[in-house]
Amino acid sequence: MGSWDRAALTLNAEGLMTRSGKPWSGDNLRAKLRWQELLEPKVIWPNPANAKRSRHRGVTLGVDGNSAFGETIEIPLPAIFSFEEVMELKWVTVTRPPVTRGRTYTLSRRPESPCGKHYTGGGGAEREYRCSGKKPEYAGAPRCSCPSMDAEAVEAYVWDQIRAMLGDTKRLRHLASLQATRHAGSKVDYEKRIADFERQIEEQQESMDLAMTVAARQAARKGLGRAEAEAHVERAVRRLEAELAETEKLLAETRQWQAEAAATEGRANDIEALAELAHIHIST
Numbered sequence: 001m002g003s004w005d006r007a008a009l010t011l012n013a014e015g016l017m018t019r020s021g022k023p024w025s026g027d028n029l030r031a032k033l034r035w036q037e038l039l040e041p042k043v044i045w046p047n048p049a050n051a052k053r054s055r056h057r058g059v060t061l062g063v064d065g066n067s068a069f070g071e072t073i074e075i076p077l078p079a080i081f082s083f084e085e086v087m088e089l090k091w092v093t094v095t096r097p098p099v100t101r102g103r104t105y106t107l108s109r110r111p112e113s114p115c116g117k118h119y120t121g122g123g124g125a126e127r128e129y130r131c132s133g134k135k136p137e138y139a140g141a142p143r144c145s146c147p148s149m150d151a152e153a154v155e156a157y158v159w160d161q162i163r164a165m166l167g168d169t170k171r172l173r174h175l176a177s178l179q180a181t182r183h184a185g186s187k188v189d190y191e192k193r194i195a196d197f198e199r200q201i202e203e204q205q206e207s208m209d210l211a212m213t214v215a216a217r218q219a220a221r222k223g224l225g226r227a228e229a230e231a232h233v234e235r236a237v238r239r240l241e242a243e244l245a246e247t248e249k250l251l252a253e254t255r256q257w258q259a260e261a262a263a264t265e266g267r268a269n270d271i272e273a274l275a276e277l278a279h280i281h282i283s284t
Contacts, residue, residue, distance in 0.1 A: 004030045008139035023138035034093045039086050041077040103127055106155060115144040127151035190258035197251040204244045211237050 004026030012023045037043055081089065105121020107129065113119055117133035128151050133144030165171060215236035219229035 005136075005139045012139055023140070025136070025138040028138075030093055033089055037077065038080065039090060041079040043075040043077060044072050045075065105129065105151060107151075107158060111149070111154070113144070113146040115146050117144065117146070119146075119149060121151065129154060190254060190261065193254050194251065194258070197247055197254060200247050201244065201251065204240060204247060208237050208240045208244065211240055 006026075008024035008026045008029045011017075011029070016024075018024055018028065032038075103121070105127070107119070108121040109118045109132075111119040111129065113131040113133060115131060115133045117131050119129035120132050122128065122130045129149040131144055131146035131148075133146060136143055212233055215233040216229065219232045224232060
Protein backbone atom coordinates (compact mmCIF):
# COMPACT_ATOMS: atom_id res chain seq x y z
CA MET A 1 0.00 0.00 0.00
CA GLY A 2 1.38 3.41 -1.01
CA SER A 3 1.74 6.40 1.27
CA TRP A 4 -1.31 8.13 -0.24
CA ASP A 5 -3.45 5.04 0.35
CA ARG A 6 -2.22 4.85 3.95
CA ALA A 7 -3.10 8.51 4.49
CA ALA A 8 -6.56 7.94 2.97
CA LEU A 9 -7.05 4.88 5.16
CA THR A 10 -6.26 6.96 8.24
CA LEU A 11 -8.82 9.62 7.26
CA ASN A 12 -11.48 6.97 6.64
CA ALA A 13 -10.75 5.28 9.97
CA GLU A 14 -11.18 8.62 11.75
CA GLY A 15 -14.51 9.20 9.99
CA LEU A 16 -13.21 12.13 7.94
CA MET A 17 -14.88 11.39 4.63
CA THR A 18 -14.98 13.41 1.41
CA ARG A 19 -17.41 16.28 0.97
CA SER A 20 -19.90 13.89 -0.66
CA GLY A 21 -19.62 11.49 2.30
CA LYS A 22 -17.66 8.81 0.43
CA PRO A 23 -14.43 7.22 1.70
CA TRP A 24 -11.15 8.65 0.53
CA SER A 25 -8.92 6.91 -2.00
CA GLY A 26 -5.23 7.64 -2.37
CA ASP A 27 -5.71 9.08 -5.86
CA ASN A 28 -8.58 11.32 -4.75
CA LEU A 29 -6.63 12.65 -1.76
CA ARG A 30 -3.59 13.38 -3.90
CA ALA A 31 -5.70 15.20 -6.49
CA LYS A 32 -7.35 17.41 -3.85
CA LEU A 33 -4.00 18.41 -2.41
CA ARG A 34 -2.90 19.59 -5.86
CA TRP A 35 -5.65 22.19 -6.17
CA GLN A 36 -4.15 25.50 -7.24
CA GLU A 37 -6.38 27.46 -4.84
CA LEU A 38 -5.04 25.31 -1.99
CA LEU A 39 -1.36 25.72 -2.83
CA GLU A 40 -1.64 29.40 -3.81
CA PRO A 41 -4.25 31.13 -1.60
CA LYS A 42 -6.01 33.14 -4.29
CA VAL A 43 -8.77 32.83 -6.86
CA ILE A 44 -8.47 34.34 -10.34
CA TRP A 45 -11.84 35.03 -11.94
CA PRO A 46 -12.40 34.43 -14.72
CA ASN A 47 -9.24 32.41 -15.15
CA PRO A 48 -8.28 31.94 -18.83
CA ALA A 49 -6.25 28.87 -17.86
CA ASN A 50 -9.51 27.09 -16.99
CA ALA A 51 -11.28 27.76 -20.30
CA LYS A 52 -11.05 24.15 -21.48
CA ARG A 53 -12.00 22.52 -18.19
CA SER A 54 -15.53 21.17 -17.85
CA ARG A 55 -15.89 22.69 -14.37
CA HIS A 56 -15.30 26.17 -15.80
CA ARG A 57 -17.47 26.25 -18.92
CA GLY A 58 -18.39 29.85 -18.19
CA VAL A 59 -14.88 31.08 -19.05
CA THR A 60 -15.02 32.45 -22.60
CA LEU A 61 -11.84 33.62 -24.29
CA GLY A 62 -11.41 36.34 -26.86
CA VAL A 63 -9.19 36.19 -29.93
CA ASP A 64 -6.26 37.39 -27.81
CA GLY A 65 -6.56 34.44 -25.42
CA ASN A 66 -7.81 36.60 -22.52
CA SER A 67 -11.25 36.75 -20.96
CA ALA A 68 -13.85 37.96 -23.42
CA PHE A 69 -15.80 39.75 -20.68
CA GLY A 70 -13.34 42.20 -19.22
CA GLU A 71 -10.23 41.95 -17.13
CA THR A 72 -9.70 39.15 -14.62
CA ILE A 73 -9.64 39.85 -10.90
CA GLU A 74 -7.53 38.21 -8.23
CA ILE A 75 -9.23 37.44 -4.91
CA PRO A 76 -6.84 36.66 -2.03
CA LEU A 77 -7.74 33.79 0.30
CA PRO A 78 -6.54 32.95 3.81
CA ALA A 79 -3.45 30.73 3.65
CA ILE A 80 -4.00 27.20 4.96
CA PHE A 81 -0.38 26.03 4.74
CA SER A 82 2.90 27.76 5.41
CA PHE A 83 5.34 28.44 2.57
CA GLU A 84 7.47 25.44 3.60
CA GLU A 85 4.41 23.15 3.71
CA VAL A 86 3.30 24.34 0.27
CA MET A 87 6.74 23.59 -1.17
CA GLU A 88 6.66 20.12 0.37
CA LEU A 89 3.15 19.45 -0.99
CA LYS A 90 4.19 20.52 -4.47
CA TRP A 91 7.13 18.13 -4.31
CA VAL A 92 5.22 15.07 -3.10
CA THR A 93 2.21 15.62 -5.39
CA VAL A 94 4.11 16.37 -8.58
CA THR A 95 3.26 14.10 -11.51
CA ARG A 96 6.42 12.34 -12.54
CA PRO A 97 6.77 10.81 -16.00
CA PRO A 98 5.94 7.10 -16.06
CA VAL A 99 8.70 4.58 -16.49
CA THR A 100 8.27 2.91 -19.87
CA ARG A 101 9.73 -0.45 -20.68
CA GLY A 102 8.60 -0.67 -24.27
CA ARG A 103 5.74 -3.02 -23.36
CA THR A 104 2.48 -3.22 -25.21
CA TYR A 105 -0.67 -4.90 -23.94
CA THR A 106 -3.01 -5.33 -26.88
CA LEU A 107 -5.77 -6.93 -24.81
CA SER A 108 -5.78 -4.44 -21.94
CA ARG A 109 -9.31 -3.87 -20.53
CA ARG A 110 -10.78 -6.46 -22.89
CA PRO A 111 -10.80 -9.77 -20.97
CA GLU A 112 -13.46 -9.92 -18.26
CA SER A 113 -12.29 -11.22 -14.89
CA PRO A 114 -14.16 -13.65 -12.59
CA CYS A 115 -15.11 -10.79 -10.23
CA GLY A 116 -16.77 -8.83 -13.05
CA LYS A 117 -13.98 -6.31 -13.59
CA HIS A 118 -11.50 -6.34 -16.47
CA TYR A 119 -7.89 -7.37 -16.91
CA THR A 120 -5.35 -4.67 -17.69
CA GLY A 121 -1.71 -4.92 -18.69
CA GLY A 122 0.95 -4.61 -16.03
CA GLY A 123 3.44 -6.67 -14.14
CA GLY A 124 6.96 -6.45 -12.87
CA ALA A 125 9.74 -8.50 -14.42
CA GLU A 126 7.26 -10.49 -16.52
CA ARG A 127 4.45 -9.18 -18.72
CA GLU A 128 1.07 -10.15 -17.33
CA TYR A 129 -2.56 -9.09 -17.15
CA ARG A 130 -3.94 -8.19 -13.73
CA CYS A 131 -7.54 -7.73 -12.67
CA SER A 132 -8.50 -4.10 -12.08
CA GLY A 133 -10.42 -5.30 -9.02
CA LYS A 134 -7.12 -5.68 -7.22
CA LYS A 135 -6.96 -1.89 -6.95
CA PRO A 136 -9.39 -0.92 -4.16
CA GLU A 137 -12.02 1.72 -4.89
CA TYR A 138 -11.02 3.46 -1.67
CA ALA A 139 -8.43 2.95 1.02
CA GLY A 140 -9.23 -0.19 2.99
CA ALA A 141 -11.75 -1.52 0.46
CA PRO A 142 -11.68 -5.27 -0.25
CA ARG A 143 -9.58 -6.53 -3.15
CA CYS A 144 -10.50 -9.32 -5.53
CA SER A 145 -8.66 -12.64 -5.65
CA CYS A 146 -8.65 -13.05 -9.45
CA PRO A 147 -5.43 -14.70 -10.65
CA SER A 148 -3.06 -12.89 -12.97
CA MET A 149 -2.60 -14.15 -16.54
CA ASP A 150 0.64 -14.54 -18.44
CA ALA A 151 0.52 -11.94 -21.19
CA GLU A 152 2.55 -13.93 -23.72
CA ALA A 153 0.36 -17.01 -23.38
CA VAL A 154 -2.96 -15.12 -23.47
CA GLU A 155 -2.02 -12.99 -26.46
CA ALA A 156 -0.69 -16.01 -28.35
CA TYR A 157 -3.94 -17.91 -27.72
CA VAL A 158 -6.11 -14.97 -28.81
CA TRP A 159 -4.04 -14.42 -31.95
CA ASP A 160 -4.34 -18.11 -32.85
CA GLN A 161 -8.12 -17.81 -32.51
CA ILE A 162 -8.17 -14.68 -34.67
CA ARG A 163 -6.06 -16.33 -37.35
CA ALA A 164 -8.31 -19.35 -37.32
CA MET A 165 -11.44 -17.21 -37.68
CA LEU A 166 -10.00 -14.95 -40.38
CA GLY A 167 -8.75 -17.95 -42.28
CA ASP A 168 -12.20 -19.57 -42.21
CA THR A 169 -13.97 -17.75 -45.04
CA LYS A 170 -17.07 -19.85 -44.64
CA ARG A 171 -17.35 -18.92 -40.98
CA LEU A 172 -16.93 -15.20 -41.69
CA ARG A 173 -19.61 -15.28 -44.35
CA HIS A 174 -21.89 -17.08 -41.92
CA LEU A 175 -21.33 -14.26 -39.41
CA ALA A 176 -22.10 -11.73 -42.12
CA SER A 177 -25.30 -13.60 -42.91
CA LEU A 178 -26.31 -13.56 -39.23
CA GLN A 179 -25.74 -9.81 -39.07
CA ALA A 180 -27.71 -9.22 -42.25
CA THR A 181 -30.70 -11.24 -41.04
CA ARG A 182 -30.61 -9.95 -37.46
CA HIS A 183 -33.61 -7.68 -38.03
CA ALA A 184 -34.97 -9.49 -41.07
CA GLY A 185 -37.81 -11.03 -39.01
CA SER A 186 -39.59 -7.69 -38.93
CA LYS A 187 -39.29 -5.67 -42.10
CA VAL A 188 -39.97 -2.17 -40.81
CA ASP A 189 -40.29 0.88 -43.02
CA TYR A 190 -38.55 3.27 -40.64
CA GLU A 191 -38.81 6.23 -43.00
CA LYS A 192 -42.60 5.88 -43.20
CA ARG A 193 -42.95 5.39 -39.45
CA ILE A 194 -40.78 8.43 -38.71
CA ALA A 195 -42.80 10.54 -41.17
CA ASP A 196 -46.04 9.41 -39.48
CA PHE A 197 -44.76 10.35 -36.04
CA GLU A 198 -43.53 13.74 -37.27
CA ARG A 199 -46.96 14.41 -38.79
CA GLN A 200 -48.66 13.40 -35.51
CA ILE A 201 -46.38 15.69 -33.53
CA GLU A 202 -47.18 18.63 -35.80
CA GLU A 203 -50.92 17.98 -35.44
CA GLN A 204 -50.64 17.59 -31.67
CA GLN A 205 -48.73 20.87 -31.38
CA GLU A 206 -51.43 22.63 -33.40
CA SER A 207 -54.10 21.10 -31.13
CA MET A 208 -52.25 22.34 -28.07
CA ASP A 209 -52.01 25.85 -29.48
CA LEU A 210 -55.73 25.84 -30.22
CA ALA A 211 -56.59 24.46 -26.77
CA MET A 212 -54.44 27.11 -25.08
CA THR A 213 -56.14 29.87 -27.08
CA VAL A 214 -59.62 28.61 -26.21
CA ALA A 215 -58.75 28.15 -22.55
CA ALA A 216 -57.26 31.65 -22.35
CA ARG A 217 -60.46 33.15 -23.82
CA GLN A 218 -62.57 31.19 -21.36
CA ALA A 219 -60.48 32.45 -18.47
CA ALA A 220 -60.86 36.02 -19.73
CA ARG A 221 -64.65 35.69 -20.00
CA LYS A 222 -64.80 34.33 -16.44
CA GLY A 223 -62.68 37.21 -15.20
CA LEU A 224 -60.09 34.91 -13.62
CA GLY A 225 -56.95 36.35 -12.10
CA ARG A 226 -53.54 35.67 -13.57
CA ALA A 227 -52.72 32.66 -11.37
CA GLU A 228 -56.19 31.14 -11.86
CA ALA A 229 -56.03 31.74 -15.62
CA GLU A 230 -52.65 30.03 -15.88
CA ALA A 231 -53.95 27.04 -13.90
CA HIS A 232 -57.02 26.86 -16.15
CA VAL A 233 -54.87 26.81 -19.31
CA GLU A 234 -52.54 24.22 -17.79
CA ARG A 235 -55.44 21.87 -17.01
CA ALA A 236 -56.77 22.30 -20.54
CA VAL A 237 -53.53 21.18 -22.23
CA ARG A 238 -52.24 18.67 -19.64
CA ARG A 239 -53.56 15.62 -21.48
CA LEU A 240 -52.36 16.95 -24.84
CA GLU A 241 -48.88 17.56 -23.43
CA ALA A 242 -48.71 13.97 -22.17
CA GLU A 243 -49.76 12.64 -25.59
CA LEU A 244 -47.19 14.85 -27.31
CA ALA A 245 -44.41 13.67 -25.00
CA GLU A 246 -45.32 10.04 -25.69
CA THR A 247 -45.26 10.58 -29.46
CA GLU A 248 -41.90 12.36 -29.25
CA LYS A 249 -40.56 9.42 -27.25
CA LEU A 250 -41.77 6.96 -29.90
CA LEU A 251 -40.17 9.08 -32.61
CA ALA A 252 -36.81 9.09 -30.80
CA GLU A 253 -36.96 5.31 -30.30
CA THR A 254 -37.78 4.73 -33.97
CA ARG A 255 -34.85 6.86 -35.07
CA GLN A 256 -32.60 4.87 -32.76
CA TRP A 257 -33.88 1.57 -34.19
CA GLN A 258 -33.29 2.92 -37.69
CA ALA A 259 -29.69 3.78 -36.80
CA GLU A 260 -29.16 0.34 -35.27
CA ALA A 261 -30.54 -1.36 -38.38
CA ALA A 262 -28.21 0.68 -40.58
CA ALA A 263 -25.26 -0.17 -38.32
CA THR A 264 -26.15 -3.86 -38.49
CA GLU A 265 -26.17 -3.76 -42.27
CA GLY A 266 -22.84 -1.98 -42.22
CA ARG A 267 -21.31 -4.59 -39.93
CA ALA A 268 -22.50 -7.34 -42.25
CA ASN A 269 -20.83 -5.63 -45.21
CA ASP A 270 -17.63 -5.15 -43.18
CA ILE A 271 -17.51 -8.83 -42.25
CA GLU A 272 -18.10 -9.84 -45.86
CA ALA A 273 -15.23 -7.61 -46.98
CA LEU A 274 -13.05 -9.01 -44.20
CA ALA A 275 -13.75 -12.51 -45.40
CA GLU A 276 -12.53 -11.62 -48.87
CA LEU A 277 -9.36 -9.95 -47.56
CA ALA A 278 -8.64 -12.80 -45.18
CA HIS A 279 -8.96 -15.30 -48.00
CA ILE A 280 -6.28 -13.39 -49.90
CA HIS A 281 -3.81 -12.30 -47.20
CA ILE A 282 -3.96 -14.80 -44.32
CA SER A 283 -2.64 -18.28 -44.69
CA THR A 284 -3.71 -20.97 -42.27
